[in-house]
Amino acid sequence: MKLAAHKLAGHLKNGPKAPLYWISGDEPLLVQEACDTIRASARQQGIETREVLHLDAHFSWSQFWEQVSNLSLFVSRKLIELRLYQGKLAAEGLKELVAYLGSPYAQDNLLVISSPKLETAQIKVKAFQQVQEQSVWVPIWPLEGQAWQQHMRHRAQTLGMQLTEEAVHFLQTHTEGNLLAAAQTLTKLQLAYPQGGALDLEQLSEYLQEDSRFSLFALVDACLLAQQARALHILAQLRASQHEAPLVVWALAREMRQLMHLRYHLDEGMTFASACKQVKIFEKRQVLYRKAVHRFTLYQLEQIHLLIQQVDLAIRGQHWVPPWDLLTCCVQIMARADVPDA
Known part of the structure; x- marks a missing residue:
């Protein structure tokens, strides 16, 4: 059923x-x-x-x-x-x-x-x-629009916080509707504001500006833009701040799936704009994907995705290389400006 x-x-x-x-x-x-x-x-x-x-x-x-x-x-x-x-x-x-x-x-x-x-x-x-x-x-199914906002309000309430309407809209815009990034932000907000209660746009904006330098979202953007040094620096900061490795894996795997789907549609002859619409990539982020997708063949993207899966095995102790070392390797490859031929 x-x-x-x-x-x-x-x-x-x-x-x-x-x-x-x-x-x-x-x-x-x-x-x-x-x-x-x-x-x-x-x-x-x-x-x-x-x-x-x-x-x-x-x-x-x-x-x-x-x-x-x-x-x-x-x-x-x-x-x-x-x-x-x-x-x-x-x-x-x-x-x-x-x-x-x-x-x-x-x-x-x-x-x-x-x-x-x-x-x-x-x-x-x-x-x-x-x-x-x-x-x-x-x-x-992906949550969008009002459903996304309602989900975030409910999630915030379970953490003892009430987000104002403006704050919810800002969170959605800031994360481009990325549910994982938004949920992680709420969890960290709970630590920053342990007293809970209502959080408005000013409080959320101030916190996000301070936190955005070393967030998962920033790591993904650095990889898409082939900013290898910055991506590796952010990854090191995430590791030092004791971020959970599975969250980093999810974020990177999600972007790789997006790139694979985008590359597949482009290889089938679809225009970039049509492919982005098919894969549901926000207009503001299309410039990032345009730079990234043309650096890789579909085969190369699939190989990187397989490497990310190896990180998941390492987290569970089923790979001899430590997970953060494998993540470093993944980020090095994803953020390379010059990708070797497959």
């Missing part, structure tokens, strides 16, 4: 009701929080053991079957997360999921799949529809 994102918490009130939940969308923060909601519900039902599998170049479905079948006398049910990095699962993968849902293992485990926005062709495939019949699919 297909379930709207805002109904997920209510659906899970008395625990997960399906053997499989598929969360898809291009808003990493909302996808992450939807997965968090499922995890919390699973824990309330006594599902404590959790395994995470990444569908990357090293993945094989034998790993999946090994995990779903590997239950002990002390573990009655297990939460298994399968993370996709594309909006499409190959026919083999869908076939494996159909087989899994028809097996006894589907009753012994709770499977959660997270992925970018699913391609239209994927949704129309018969095997995907078979999977959907026995599972819950939660598509996450």
